Amino acid sequence: xxxxxxxxxxxxxxxxxxxxxxxxxxxxxxxxxxxxxxxxxxxxxxxxxxxxxxxxxxxxxxxxxxxxxxxxxxxxxxxxxxxxxxxxxxxxxxxxxxxxxxxxxxxxxxxxxxxxxxxxxxxxxxxxxxxxxxxxxxxxxxxxxxxxxxxxxxxxxxxxxxxxxxxxxxxxxxxxxxxxxxxxxxxxxxxxxxxxxxxxxxxxxxxxxxxxxxxxxxxxxxxxxxxxxxxxxxxxxxxxxx
Numbered sequence: 231x232x233x234x235x236x237x238x239x240x241x242x243x244x245x246x247x248x249x250x251x252x253x254x255x256x257x258x259x260x261x262x263x264x265x266x267x268x269x270x271x272x273x274x275x276x277x278x279x280x281x282x283x284x285x286x287x288x289x290x291x292x293x294x295x296x297x298x299x300x301x302x303x304x305x306x307x308x309x310x311x312x313x314x315x316x317x318x319x320x321x322x323x324x325x326x327x328x329x330x331x332x333x334x335x336x337x338x339x340x341x342x343x344x345x346x347x348x349x350x351x352x353x354x355x356x357x358x359x360x361x362x363x364x365x366x367x368x369x370x371x372x373x374x375x376x377x378x379x380x381x382x383x384x385x386x387x388x389x390x391x392x393x394x395x396x397x398x399x400x401x402x403x404x405x406x407x408x409x410x411x412x413x414x415x416x417x418x419x420x421x422x423x424x425x426x427x428x429x430x431x432x433x434x435x436x437x438x439x440x441x442x443x444x445x446x447x448x449x450x451x452x453x454x455x456x457x458x459x460x461x462x463x464x465x466x467x468x469x470x471x472x
Contacts, residue, residue, distance in 0.1 A: 282374070284310070331377065
């Protein structure tokens with residue numbers, strides 16, 4: 231897998247190419263209808279939402295149809311945001327902003343719902359061994375999650391969609407300072423994806439706390455996992471287990 235998935239220049243060029251070829255964005259982790267039931271159970275009237283790393287996915291549009299309004303979608307690629315703003319110029323209560331997920335430019339307790347789909351996976355692209363995550367990646371993810379926790383309302387909900395199973399990914403989420411509970415569902419037929427739901431104001435279980443603590447304790451007994459492929463292919467997500 232190419233490490234360029236973490237580079238802004240890569241994504242700007244990719245979105246320009248998609249626009250020139252008039253092709254839509256790749257929908258990682260399946261279509262919205264595949265996990266819509268998991269989103270729907272958390273929606274309430276007048277739910278305001280934030281989409282992290284929106285890309286050119288249809289996720290924002292689908293959430294808007296579900297009644298998540300106002301809805302803000304952010305991405306650090308100006309090319310992406312310009313395209314999406316133009317594409318949805320006539321959609322009420324939708325806004326598009328160039329922003330770094332590590333530094334959200336919103337007041338505390340702004341959103342009832344925050345959701346990301348594959349954004350954290352892209353941020354973890356350099357990691358080869360899911361049992362031994364680098365301190366740089368731990369810090370990066372913590373910056374994002376700390377900001378998510380900050381902008382969530384007291385009973386707000388954070389949803390995270392990924393290939394990564396709980397024994398790898400839940401330990402990032404299960405940190406007491408975020409002030410939320412952690413649960414995990416799966417969806418998909420031939421291949422299961424993981425849908426994490428964090429409820430602000432909830433409590434971590436003893437298992438969650440143990441997982442959270444394990445993030446800082448290298449796993450010495452696990453065999454080395456295969457190295458990710460050095461290619462620019464959407465199949466890279468099949469190799470990510472962090």
